[in-house]
Amino acid sequence: MHNILLIDSNEQSIDKIKGKIDWAYYGFIIQDAVMTIADGLSLINDKSYDLYLLNLTHLDIFGFKFCEQIRKQTANPILLIGGEKDFNLVRQAMNLRVNDYLPNPVANEELVDSIMKIKESIEEKKAKVLTYNTNQSQPKTASNIIDIVKDYVEQSIHENITLKEISDTLHYNASYLGQKFKCQEKMTFIQYLLEQRMEKAKYLLRFTDMKIYQIAYQVGYTDLDWFYKKFKSHTGVSASVYRETSSEEVVNQQHSI
Template identity: 45%
Template sequence: MYKALLVQPDHYSAAETRLMFHWEQHGFMLQADADSLVDAQANIRTQPVDLILIDLKHSQASGMLLCERIREHSRVPIILLGGRHDFQLLREAMAFQVSDYIADPVQPEDLASSLRKVKKELDVQSVHSHRLILNHENKKSQKPSNIDLVKQYVQEQLNQNITLKKISSLLHFNCAYLGQKFKDQENMSFNEYLLQQRMEKAKILLERTDMRIYEIANEVGYTEIDWFYKKFKEYTGASANEYRKQSSVNAQYEMSFWKALAVAKK
């Protein structure tokens, strides 16, 4: 059951919204009400929710300001209720990537349809997030941090198209906020970290396997071989072919050294 917060200044209207239908049948529980911008922000800080419904009938400006504040740190789904059929308002709502905007009059069937859509998206995200947490907790007993989950996702999906935007969506975070958090903790940007992980794995595959270079490129997330060649040379200072040859020479030299040492000890 997902938790929802209803932000509606008018207590009578809030009661009407609550009684529109059985929310639990649509997968949501109205955890709390908020009757002001300050109250809503306090609720969000103290009681994490999966969906926020904001009534715009009394103040569209306050409602959009709350959207802006939420998007500074979270990707939680937002449904806007009421308000006018206003093109400018719709543009603002799209900019804040709200899940839906239902203008007056708000009909139960419209809201129910919107809830089903959000629930479907949350279900998909929940599966991915839950899998990340379970995999991490199999290795460590303590609860993983969000940055740990980001790094785990990179390791598990290294051969896929990885973007911080996609990870942010899975973890319900604003992309810019998560990117800054990552840089603060790791002392490098997310893209720098992703490149590092791909190149280091490519080096290992070049050293220890006889995989073809295009196969290695695919294995570390590059579908265009020329782009892989370019990034690898920028990262190591040598082409992939040169790196493999040098690694082979070094390996043979090391083997000869240890054989000679073994003979000398006899």
């Protein structure tokens, strides 16, 4: 059963959400429900939840502030319900890597569809964790633990990856693992992750017809503007210019054969 933290500043609304669908039937349980951001912050500092469910109907902008705090702690799924059908709110939710945003009125079918997709992603990640743990029968030396981290990055490059999440998965202290990673790879984990994202983006720009926004999502960016900025900073040219010049190089190579 996957546990949920529900944040909703209205007590009647909390009861309504609890009874809106048969959560247990779909594999979830609302383990805790809080009415204030302060109580929510206290809980996320002490516990980990499989899903964070926020009702924006009464939280308004404070709901997004709370999402920011969640993202500092974990990459686990966030589902926003309620609120208005506003493009700026949707964009803000995407920037915070929220898994889904269901504005009012929220139909039961929509909610079920959303949580089932989230459930699938949760179970895929847990299966991946189980695979890592069962496959590492030999002692985890400093060298092979870094190889595991690098393999995790390769397999999950399209997701929101944090060293803390990987450390928790491997039962390591995040600071210790970060130091070991830098010592072996001669760069920080963040630098390595950025390099891997950019190298895959370059490959996809050069050898596929995927749209640039699709490539951005494929390498873990939901904010297209942020992807453009990071790509140009890393390569010195924009993604569109890189694709254009790379395509010309490929054509020239083919003609020279």
